[in-house]
Amino acid sequence: MSSNSNTLEGVLELNPRGFGFLRNPARNYAPQPGDPYVSPPLIQKHGLRAGLLLGGPVESSPQQRGGPRLVRVEHVEGLPAEQFRSRDFDSLTPIDPHEKINLETGKTPLTTRVMDLLTPIGKGQRGLIVAPPRTGKTILLQHIAQAVAANHPEMRLMMLLIDERPEEVTEMRRTVRGEVYASSNDRDSINHVAIAEIVVERAKRLAEKGEQVFVLLDSL
Structure with missing residues (x-):
């Protein structure tokens, strides 16, 4: 504000x-x-x-x-206000990704290099990481966020952390060069839903006006 x-x-x-x-x-x-x-x-x-x-x-x-x-x-x-004209996100035309998002940032970390080789990501694509607890999902998202910030400054990075430990939220804010929003596990489910909805809606409004937005959500 x-x-x-x-x-x-x-x-x-x-x-x-x-x-x-x-x-x-x-x-x-x-x-x-x-x-x-x-x-x-x-x-x-x-x-x-x-x-x-x-x-x-x-x-x-x-x-x-x-x-x-x-x-x-x-x-x-x-x-x-009189000049603003909004576009409806749901009426935009979805197309197959044709521009690759490069995640490799050097010799380390290897995680993003492996993703580039095995599961390349394109602009406009949606993805889901499915894995058991404590297998490194949050660290992988951190590596992805750092790679996007380093390799694609034209993209607006937004990270949303839901029901995570406050310490993990602090770590993300210290290491990720982007917008980090959080509703940690000491907040109730109503707050979780409210922040998730407004962050997603904010990302849609940015996309409607032509910005490139990269959203990471941890977790569903």
């Missing part, structure tokens, strides 16, 4: 009842008392969807109840 006097910016999280809040990526999108409320009329007027980065002036709520309210939407994804 960035602010400038009475102007705030954040990523929109929608409630099924039609309103929303601007969440702060720096706080793992966790609800905070100062998160601005976004009214249903504003959402309908601009066709806002979950995961959009937007901002505008805020005011205190009537009778000082709750946090601030977004008065109007001034910008969406870096564009003036």
Whole structure:
């Protein structure tokens, strides 16, 4: 959440009842008392969807109840609100990958070199790592993240850690050059679902505007 006097910016999280809040990526999108409320009329007027980065002036709520309210939407994804036109991720045309993601970064680690040889990954592809507990899945994801950051600076790296130990979250944030979001195993399942949904929606909104996004999720 960035602010400038009475102007705030954040990523929109929608409630099924039609309103929303601007969440702060720096706080793992966790609800905070100062998160601005976004009214249903504003959402309908601009066709806002979950995961959009937007901002505008805020005011205190009537009778000082709750946090601030977004008065109007001034910008969406870096564009003036009146110029922003969203594209529907689900209506985009899926095609077979034709550009390879290179994971080898040198003599070490060997894991990413083996992946390049046996299970090459292309841009736009989905993959799933299936393995028993304590066989190195998290370390493998760490190696993949480091390789993508080193070899593909044109890609925006987002890593989502769900139900992991807090120590593992700290290790990822120290070693991965990218956006690391987490709901560790000391949080409840409601928080796990909420952060997973908003991170996935954020990645979709970035892809809709033409950015290349690489998402790693540990674990389902």
